[in-house]
Amino acid sequence: MVVPSVTSSLKKYKGKWGRAEAKHLLKRTLFGAGKEDLDHFASKSLKHAIQQLLHTEEPAPAPPVNNYNDEKYTDEEIQPGATWITATKLSGKNSGRRRNSFKAWWMGCMINQQRTLREKMVLFWHNHFATEMNMVDNPFMIYKHNVLLRQYALGNFKAMVRAVTVDAAMLKYLNGNANTKKAPDENYGRELQELFTVGKGPGSQYTEADVKAAARVLTGFRINNKVLPGVHGIFDAGRHDESDKQFSAFYNNKVIKGRKGKEGESELDELLDLIFQQPEVARFICRKLYRFFVYHQIDEDTERTIIEPLARTFRENHYEIKPVLERLFSSRHFFDAGNRGGIIKSPVDFSVGLVREYKIPFPGEDSFVEQYGLWSNIQATASQMQQNIGDPPNVAGWPAWYQEPLFDKSWISSDTLPKRTAFTDRMVTNGFARNGKKLLIDPVQYVKQLPAPGDPNKLIDDLAALLYAVDLPAEEKQYMKTGILLQGLQGMASDHYWTDAWKKLQDKPDDAANTKNVTNKLKNLLKYMMSLPQYQLM
Amino acid sequence: MKRRRFLRDTITGVVLPSFLQGISLKALAGLPGVHARHAAQTDDRVLVLIQLAGGNDGINTVIPFDQYSAYTAARPNIYLPQEKVLRLNGFDASAFNPAMTNMHQLFNEGKLGVVQAVSYPKPNFSHFRATDIWMTGSDSDKVLSSGWAGRFLNDVYPQFPDNYPNDAMPDPLAIQVGSVVSTTLQGPLFTMGMAITNPAGFYKLVEGKVNVNANSRWGEQLDYIELMSQKTDQYATVIKTAAKKVPAQSPAYPATGKNPLADQLKIVARLIAGGLKTKVYMVSTGSFDTHAKQTEADTTTGTHAKLLARVSEAIGAFVNDLQFLQIGDRVMGMTFSEFGRRIKSNASGGTDHGVAAPVFYFGNNVKAGVIGSNPIIPENATVNDNVPMQHDFRSLYATVLQHWLKMPAEEVQQILMGNYPMLPIV
Numbered sequence: 001m002v003v004p005s006v007t008s009s010l011k012k013y014k015g016k017w018g019r020a021e022a023k024h025l026l027k028r029t030l031f032g033a034g035k036e037d038l039d040h041f042a043s044k045s046l047k048h049a050i051q052q053l054l055h056t057e058e059p060a061p062a063p064p065v066n067n068y069n070d071e072k073y074t075d076e077e078i079q080p081g082a083t084w085i086t087a088t089k090l091s092g093k094n095s096g097r098r099r100n101s102f103k104a105w106w107m108g109c110m111i112n113q114q115r116t117l118r119e120k121m122v123l124f125w126h127n128h129f130a131t132e133m134n135m136v137d138n139p140f141m142i143y144k145h146n147v148l149l150r151q152y153a154l155g156n157f158k159a160m161v162r163a164v165t166v167d168a169a170m171l172k173y174l175n176g177n178a179n180t181k182k183a184p185d186e187n188y189g190r191e192l193q194e195l196f197t198v199g200k201g202p203g204s205q206y207t208e209a210d211v212k213a214a215a216r217v218l219t220g221f222r223i224n225n226k227v228l229p230g231v232h233g234i235f236d237a238g239r240h241d242e243s244d245k246q247f248s249a250f251y252n253n254k255v256i257k258g259r260k261g262k263e264g265e266s267e268l269d270e271l272l273d274l275i276f277q278q279p280e281v282a283r284f285i286c287r288k289l290y291r292f293f294v295y296h297q298i299d300e301d302t303e304r305t306i307i308e309p310l311a312r313t314f315r316e317n318h319y320e321i322k323p324v325l326e327r328l329f330s331s332r333h334f335f336d337a338g339n340r341g342g343i344i345k346s347p348v349d350f351s352v353g354l355v356r357e358y359k360i361p362f363p364g365e366d367s368f369v370e371q372y373g374l375w376s377n378i379q380a381t382a383s384q385m386q387q388n389i390g391d392p393p394n395v396a397g398w399p400a401w402y403q404e405p406l407f408d409k410s411w412i413s414s415d416t417l418p419k420r421t422a423f424t425d426r427m428v429t430n431g432f433a434r435n436g437k438k439l440l441i442d443p444v445q446y447v448k449q450l451p452a453p454g455d456p457n458k459l460i461d462d463l464a465a466l467l468y469a470v471d472l473p474a475e476e477k478q479y480m481k482t483g484i485l486l487q488g489l490q491g492m493a494s495d496h497y498w499t500d501a502w503k504k505l506q507d508k509p510d511d512a513a514n515t516k517n518v519t520n521k522l523k524n525l526l527k528y529m530m531s532l533p534q535y536q537l538m
Numbered sequence: 539m540k541r542r543r544f545l546r547d548t549i550t551g552v553v554l555p556s557f558l559q560g561i562s563l564k565a566l567a568g569l570p571g572v573h574a575r576h577a578a579q580t581d582d583r584v585l586v587l588i589q590l591a592g593g594n595d596g597i598n599t600v601i602p603f604d605q606y607s608a609y610t611a612a613r614p615n616i617y618l619p620q621e622k623v624l625r626l627n628g629f630d631a632s633a634f635n636p637a638m639t640n641m642h643q644l645f646n647e648g649k650l651g652v653v654q655a656v657s658y659p660k661p662n663f664s665h666f667r668a669t670d671i672w673m674t675g676s677d678s679d680k681v682l683s684s685g686w687a688g689r690f691l692n693d694v695y696p697q698f699p700d701n702y703p704n705d706a707m708p709d710p711l712a713i714q715v716g717s718v719v720s721t722t723l724q725g726p727l728f729t730m731g732m733a734i735t736n737p738a739g740f741y742k743l744v745e746g747k748v749n750v751n752a753n754s755r756w757g758e759q760l761d762y763i764e765l766m767s768q769k770t771d772q773y774a775t776v777i778k779t780a781a782k783k784v785p786a787q788s789p790a791y792p793a794t795g796k797n798p799l800a801d802q803l804k805i806v807a808r809l810i811a812g813g814l815k816t817k818v819y820m821v822s823t824g825s826f827d828t829h830a831k832q833t834e835a836d837t838t839t840g841t842h843a844k845l846l847a848r849v850s851e852a853i854g855a856f857v858n859d860l861q862f863l864q865i866g867d868r869v870m871g872m873t874f875s876e877f878g879r880r881i882k883s884n885a886s887g888g889t890d891h892g893v894a895a896p897v898f899y900f901g902n903n904v905k906a907g908v909i910g911s912n913p914i915i916p917e918n919a920t921v922n923d924n925v926p927m928q929h930d931f932r933s934l935y936a937t938v939l940q941h942w943l944k945m946p947a948e949e950v951q952q953i954l955m956g957n958y959p960m961l962p963i964v
Contacts, residue, residue: 003758004754178829178830183886186891200664200667339755341755341759396666402666405724416733537760
């Protein structure tokens with residue numbers, strides 16, 4: 001047997017639109033899909049659902065705050081709970097603390113996401129324009145870079161590349177700030193082509209000379225106000241190489257004429273015009289979107305029937321992202337049964353998805369210390385599973401989204417798989433606690449929202465439909481019922497023992513023994529369900 | 539549990555050289571684990587690979603002492619002072635960076651050697667592509683999915699993971715310290731390695747087996763996860779057992795957390811001493827991409843010196859521990875980096891992506907020394923001057939496979955897809 005290809009096209013999907021389809025769409029476009037998310041979207045048409053997901057008018061999240069005063073350090077300038085992004089003092093003591101605050105805050109943005117694609121696209125772009133905080137090192141630059149990714153998340157890709165190129169964090173990370181006419185530094189000129197635009201696909205044939213020429217075009221940008229909140233990239237004409245830059249046949253032997261003075265900055269726009277004339281740019285980005293949202297393997301058929309027309313849409317819309325996503329998510333191909341459940345959850349999808357699907361409440365902003373602390377716990381969890389947001393392994397991002405042949409299978413190793421199960425177990429048993437505030441799954445509340453929690457068969461069916469992107473074999477469900485839900489209950493032979501115990505919990509909640517029994521059964525059931533390989537898929 | 543047959547046929551996108559498939563098919567006729575196919579399977583020798591990710595600057599690692607004026611002219615802002623570099627017994631032409639005290643000592647004791655100017659024809663300057671080339675052992679213009687060590691392990695244990703672990707090989711074939719298994723250990727179809735961070739912290743997986751219908755994209759993914767969870771379970775036990783057999787290690791290691799490479803090698807030494815039959819271990823340390831400010835004003839200090847000191851200290855402690863644990867004769871180690879850096883330093887006090895660079899190898903049984911000569915440093919080096927290749931990196935692999943891991947010559951050629959001259963390193 002061979003893994004079947006999925007041959008359906010990009011034509012508009014006209015098939016059934018129900019909970020199963022909404023679940024597929026939401027698990028891919030949000031971090032997890034909770035019951036209320038499913039209720040909300042299943043009641044709309046597919047068209048309206050996608051329109052809502054692509055809605056970009058939502059306000060930007062409030063900036064990160066000082067959560068970091070401790071016995072060793074008090075920020076004299078920024079009050080506890082006030083944002084530090086306007087601070088005028090940056091020191092060794094507050095820099096690391098602010099970076100930690102930033103990571104917690106970003107995790108909070110994902111956990112508190114609206115029902116739109118924005119936060120997922122911020123993560124997509126972070127993986128695409130990967131920068132590492134431990135190298136950028138400056139909390140103002142890091143925050144501004146993240147704001148930039150969010151600002152352009154569903155915007156124009158070419159404009160985004162322009163903005164990223166002169167962004168302070170990127171100038172520092174890929175040495176753009178050290179790139180001068182005296183000492184051209186090829187780092188950004190190379191990655192701009194190899195990783196950010198034309199890529200390394202078969203249709204990309206830029207040369208080492210193009211890397212050098214691009215580096216020379218980009219000479220002159222540097223970082224201004226390095227340690228201040230107003231830090232930004234500027235063009236410094238004195239450092240710009242004013243000679244002509246010759247490109248290879250791949251770029252039609254174009255020469256970018258050297259310009260003098262302030263004019264030199266416009267060479268960047270000529271360079272981007274040159275790069276974006278290459279049809280390979282749209283293909284490269286569409287392949288990455290496909291791997292992120294649909295499936296890791298792109299066979300010849302997919303290249304021809306999905307990537308190529310999507311890339312055409314991208315180009316025809318002058319590199320606007322929305323029309324591409326709209327076309328992909330409205331397509332027969334996306335909803336094809338063969339494509340459902342075929343992605344292994346990233347650590348962020350796994351951890352944030354769990355928190356969102358169980359609607360685990362976090363402390364509000366008046367308890368910002370505990371709120372940030374618990375956001376940090378989730379961030380550290382994802383990091384232990386090898387996705388440390390803000391610090392990808394290198395400028396190519398995470399291997400799950402580019403490295404043949406494993407792709408997303410690389411999230412699963414003998415090290416990370418036990419950690420995933422350790423996390424789901426922990427969220428059911430002890431959770432995380434900060435000063436009395438706790439993150440923990442409440443299994444009774446969770447199953448109460450289901451239509452028939454007293455019927456063990458329906459309970460298991462409904463839980464499986466919520467938690468898994470794929471079907472569970474009948475014998476597995478049978479095992480859950482007899483091996484977990486009914487096990488240890490008096491008599492244990494038939495369904496009504498569960499039904500009675502559940503009913504008693506409603507009628508006599510102060511019957512401690514029964515409450516404990518039912519609660520423990522549900523905890524064991526949820527732990528078991530989340531330990532199955534199926535829970536790793538989305 | 540028997541591995542489902544469809545797995546073998548699922549990865550249709552992978553183009554395998556036909557002779558590799560031939561070997562696999564031939565081997566399928568045999569009984570697994572009953573007869574050792576090679577001396578490699580019963581021999582207790584171990585290979586430890588140390589990746590220096592980012593592209594190590596070879597010229598400031600092994601200094602061309604015989605060309606000091608050209609060297610200082612090419613690198614006016616980062617050259618190492620003549621009186622500070624570490625001179626090598628019996629090899630006057632070259633010297634080590636002053637940060638490499640432990641490795642210097644090992645060299646003078648005859649336990650460490652250098653192969654100069656290792657690279658491959660038509661070098662690539664991209665980190666990711668160059669790393670893939672080193673890890674897969676491919677030609678620069680060919681793309682391979684499997685790693686060179688993965689193919690070696692696939693050759694010795696051709697039916698893995700079917701019927702593994704078994705009595706003949708109860709342990710992981712290869713172990714990567716770090717959470718993601720490297721391409722180096724990727725076999726033609728399966729990864730031949732397992733990943734660990736800390737063996738003592740292994741979480742016990744909940745038991746539970748399901749029957750999966752894998753005739754679908756999700757089914758194939760699910761199957762992989764299931765397989766991985768079973769492997770985790772089985773190997774967790776043997777690794778724990780092995781780790782527990784070693785109550786004490788050499789005091790030469792720095793405190794935990796001070797030197798991440800030393801922490802990784804400490805786990806490796808413990809598992810080898812604990813009796814694992816694992817053939818290949820891989821560890822990695824990064825940040826060698828020194829485009830800017832690789833030294834301080836005192837060029838014996840700064841980023842690159844710290845990186846080299848870390849490597850040197852880790853290897854020194856590891857070799858010391860191998861003696862302490864009485865396993866020194868069984869272990870050979872080797873460093874690699876995806877490329878070297880340019881001869882001329884740039885004006886930001888760093889060095890840009892280059893071509894060839896030295897490789898270090900070490901162990902009780904190696905032939906120490908410097909193989910090859912220093913690169914010729916031009917009098918007026920320009921930004922385009924690179925260290926030309928003297929040794930193909932696959933010569934190193936071939937020598938290690940044939941002379942250390944006892945693979946027959948014709949199989950070494952198959953694994954590496956070519957005939958590469960041996961080097962006098964072991």
